[in-house]
Amino acid sequence: MSALETSDQRTQRNRNGERSGFSNQVSRPWTLQRAQIWSVVVLCLVAFVWAIGRVGLSIGGIAEIIEGWPATWRLLGRMVPPFIPSEDWDVVTSAAFDTFFMAFAGTALGLILGIPLGLLSARNVMPWAPVRGLAKLAIVFSRAIPALVFAIFFVRIYGIGVLPGVIAIGIHSIGMIGKLIADAAEDIDPGPREGVASTGAGPMQDLSTGVWSQMVPTAITISLYRLELDFRSAPILGWVGAGGIGVLLRTYQGSLRYQEMLGVTLLIVVLVIVLEALSALTRHALLGTTERLSGKVKQPKSNRLGSGLASPGTKIADWIIDRSRQRAALRNQLSSRRLTPPWTTERVKVNAVSLIFSVLLVLSVIIPDIGANEVITDSGNIPEMLRRLTPNDWSWFTERIVSDLIDTLGIGIAATGLALLFAIPFSFLAASNTAPGRFVYFFSRSFMLLVRCAPELVVAVIFVAAIGPGPRAGSLALAIALFGFITKLFADAIEEARQGIRDGVTSTGSTRLQESTTAVLPQVITSKISNSMYLLDVSVRNSAVVGIVGGGGIGFLMINASRQLEWETLGGIIFCIFIVVYAIELLATWVRRKVT
Amino acid sequence: MNSNMVSLDDGNVLVPDSGETAVRVKDLVKTFDNGSVTALDGVSFSVPKGQLLVIIGLSGSGKSTLLRHLNRLHIPTEGSVEVLGLDVPALTRAELRILRRNIGFVFQQFNIVGRVTCIENVLSGALGRIRGPRIGAMMYPKWLRVEAFEQLDRVGLADRAWQRTDTLSGGQQQRVAIARSLMQKPKIVLADEPVASLDPEISGQVMDLLVQCCIEDEITVLCSLHQVDLALGWAHRLIGLRDGKVVLDSPVDESLDHNRVMDVYRELDPTGAKRDEYIDSDVDPIS
Structure with a gap:
């Protein structure tokens, strides 16, 4: 190799594949972590291809859909224009209100139970490991079982109505609330706690002043997020008899009144959009006023004394006399000084929101006729019911259950893969900093919002009607x-990517696409993988219940067992769902830890 | 039970009584990581009531560790720690709370809750005097709120009472932390590099404020500090730590000049009694 070689010559030589000193170093060395990541990637791809075949969406399956298109089109034709007959309006309105209050009361129940459980499972709050373990177990269980399954159970206990819906939502919400609260508690700054501890505070005082006061904003965010999720899951609970607008959806579907069915579906979507907007407003009212007020800070009065070696004694004595005079004046003043917080805009907002939520909570107990009597009279049946659900032997375990469970897994994986396939490119269009124009950005965001607000099971009802169960x-x-859900997470992550790195890549003369792949993608890839794993988790959980509305998988057997009062089978299936969902969650958590 | 816990204060609060000595530390050894790291190596000293003591030394010399033993944020590996006449490592949980409410602690990082109001942070200093958890300033009784206002006024921040604490500047936040400590009505204030994260001008102001308040309330002060000039300005006594050992213990008078103090930060032994171990040993001080 000549030292006088020009850079062009060097390039030419390397392109020709001639040997240079670096030839054997230019491939990235294989490490254990790299091998693990690649095996996971390959495994995911294989699983996706398998799942697509399993659920009938391979090329042959898609051909079938195209072949059956005329029939589908006719069915779709019967759904438009969507309308709700005027004589049903009363029922629909009251069902919509029931649904709203059901979700609201359910979330409240979830918060009441979930926050203490979450704190009990946080390492830095509960030092006693057995208690932590029990709390964690309850949280994991409540997360793994979908709300719809809890609803089936509680409908059997309390009968058809809003009450089982409230309890089902509440119990299922505990899981997510508990987990996020525990994470938030473990994330707090230990400094202020030390400060509180060294004033001689007791354990409960430490919890309220040292821990909880730091967690309030996170707790508000968690609560509102859970409320949004529950608004989305509540409308379908009526399908299994838990009250609300789902009952109507079921009735219309059963009597093949497709126009009414689509009408109710659109009503649900609109409701969810409105509620989501209200939730966003609430969050802004409570947390949006946190910007720092620095710059308005006045210079402190100069009290500088005693610097240097001279004894500060006289100065201090003067100062003490001076201060005691001032303090006497203050004591007179204090009687008129306000000892209650001033009514700032922030305080007005917080109080208004608290008031509205308290009123809504009271209303949500009164309006839907929850039936407080039933809570007292029928709760006694729970142990008996649990006993019946516990299988005595394996007679319930059939081949059909195994094959349906595999179907469920297939649906979950296929849905996740399809959602990701479209979400990854689409998220770049829906992020303000990478979208090719404001119109595209606006259009993508609106489209996403619309898709996101359609609850998956309600969409499933439409799809089952259109292309068959x-x-x-x-x-x-x-x-x-899932596409609507994950695109938003991805787009938000892209918007947080640092501009400086992008400028660095752009200034090398890259194209827009190159800049996205080189500067933006590496910044967001870990959050994307982590979110995708979370998506798989959610997806498998939901795929266990789409069968209830005819979408395939284990859900169909489950609702059948419930209708035919085959308790052991129902219990067995719920247990199987728990195992599968929990296994996927563990896998997802493992992968997330590997990449971050 | 500690026999020294005798007298009753105005608010039915037990106050330890220790005669004339506030703090007595003897042969204190503290190791971390199962003995592989020695933070304190046989430290002994005692502090009479009302003394203003400054502890100086390099980062990592054990200043914070020493202070944190006095209210049992750390537990000694060996040796005894006696504060206000109480055997600190042997205290029960209830006794420890009584001790802690009599010791104010001012942290380098303030350790106040940023997102609540100043008054609530100051009020939290009174938690040891009342029972039960509190959420929000309005859950404290009115007489405590009046008291909190007075303490905030002493540090010159009464007009900021209802402002969020994290909207204040660093120096102001530390003054809120000082007000919280004063709210405890402490017998002793421990200050762990209270001005290390502030600029020199504000440092002087905050330090003077802390000292003045403590002199007014007749509080014993143990303060770790980097600024030697600041320390010489008001301390009664200086202790120098290096590698967990006391290498200087002297009253602040004519015999203690700036250079002798600065030697704590150098490799030489400021007492001149023995040569530095780094120089004597074979260990290369750089590696």
Whole structure:
């Protein structure tokens, strides 16, 4: 190699593949972590291809859909124009209100139970390991079982109505609330706690002043987020008899009144959009006023004394006399000084929101006729019911259950894969800093909001009607719902990417696409993988219930067992769902830890 | 039970009584990581009531560790720690709370809750005097709120009472932390590099404020500090730590000049009694 070689010559030589000193170093060395990541990637791809085949969406399956298109089109034609007959308006309105209050009361119940459980499972709050373990177990269980399954159970206990819906939502919400509260508690700054501890505070005082006061904003965010999720899951609970607008959806579907069915679906979507907007407003009112007020800070009065070696004694004595005079004056003043917080805009907002939420909570107990009597009279049946649900032997465990469980897994994986396939490119269009124009950005965001607000099971109802029951309808419906959900997470992550790194890449003369792949993607890839794993988790949980509305998988057997009062089978299936969902969650958590 | 816990204060609060000595530390050894790191290596000293003591030394010399033993944020590996006449490592949980409410602690990082109001942070200093958890300033009784206002006024921040604490500048936040400590009505204030994260001008102001308040309330002060000039300005006595050992213990008078103090930060032994171990040993001080 000549030292006088020009850079062009060097390039030419390397392109020709001639040997240089670096030839054997230019491939990235294989490390254990790299091998692990690649095996996970390959495994995911294999699983996706398998799942697509399993749910009937391979090329042959898609051909079938195209072949059956005229029939589908006719069915779709019967759904438009969507309308709700005027004589049903009363029922629809009251059902919509029931749904709203059901979700609201359910979330409240979830918060009441979930926050203490979350704190009990936080390492830095509960030092006693057995208690932590029990709390964690309750949280994991409540997260892994979908709300719809809890609803089936509680409908059997309390009968058809709003009450089982409230309890089902509440119990299922505990899981997510508990987990996020525990994470938030473990994340707090230990400094202020030390400060509180060294004033001689007791354990409960430490919890309220040292821990909780730091967690309030996170707790508000968690609560509102859970409320949004519950608004989305509540409308379908009526399908299994838990009250609200789902009952109507079921009735219309059962009597093949497709126009009314689509009408109710659109009503649900509009409701969810409105509620989501209200939730965003609330969050802004409570947390949006946190900007720092620095710059308005006055210079402190100069009290500088005693610097240097001279004894400060006389100065201090003067100062003490001076201060005691001032303090006497203050004591007179204090009687008129306000000892209650001033009514700032912030305080007015916080109080207004608290008032509204308290009123809504009271209303949510009164309006839907929850039936407080039933809570007292029927709760006694719970132990008996749990006993019946516990299988004595394996007679319930059939081949059908195994194959349906595999279907469920297939639906979950296929839906996740399809959602990701479309979400990854689309998220770049829906992020303000990478979208090619403001119009594209606005259009993408609106489209996403619309998709996101359609609850997956409600979409599944439409798909089952359009292309017939089976895993195909279930996975397509789930994929659409998940697409809306994950695109938003991705787009938000892209918007947080640092501009400086992008400028660095742009200034090398890259194209827009190159800049996105080189500067933006590496910044967001870990959050994307982590979110995708979370998506798989959610997806498998939901795929277990799409069968209830005819979308394939284990859900169908479950609702059948419930209708035919085959308790042991129902209990067995719920246990199987728990195992599968929990296994996927563990896997997802493992992968997330590997990449971050 | 500690026999020294005798007298009753105005608010039915037990106050330890220790005669004339506020703090007595003997042969204190503290190791971390199962003995592989020695933070304190046989420290002994005692502090009479009302003394203003400054502890100086390099980062990592054990200043914070020493202070944190006095209210049992750390537990000694060996040796005894006696504060206000109480055997600190042997205290029960209830006794420890009584001790802690009599010791104010001012932290380098303030350790106040940023997102609540100043008054609530100051009020939290009174938690040891009342029972039960509190959320929000309005859950404290009115007489405590009046008291908190007085303490905030002493540090010159009464007009900021209802402002969020994290909207204040660093120096102001530390003054809120000082007000919280004063709110405890402490017998002793421990200050762990209270001005290390502030600029020199504000440092002087905050330090003077802390000292003045403590002199007014007849509080014993143990303060770790980097600024030697600041320390010489008002301390009664200086202790120098290096590698967990006391290498200087002297009253602040004519015999203690700036250079002798600065030697704590150098490799030489300021007492001149023995040569530095780094120089004597074979260990290369750089590696």
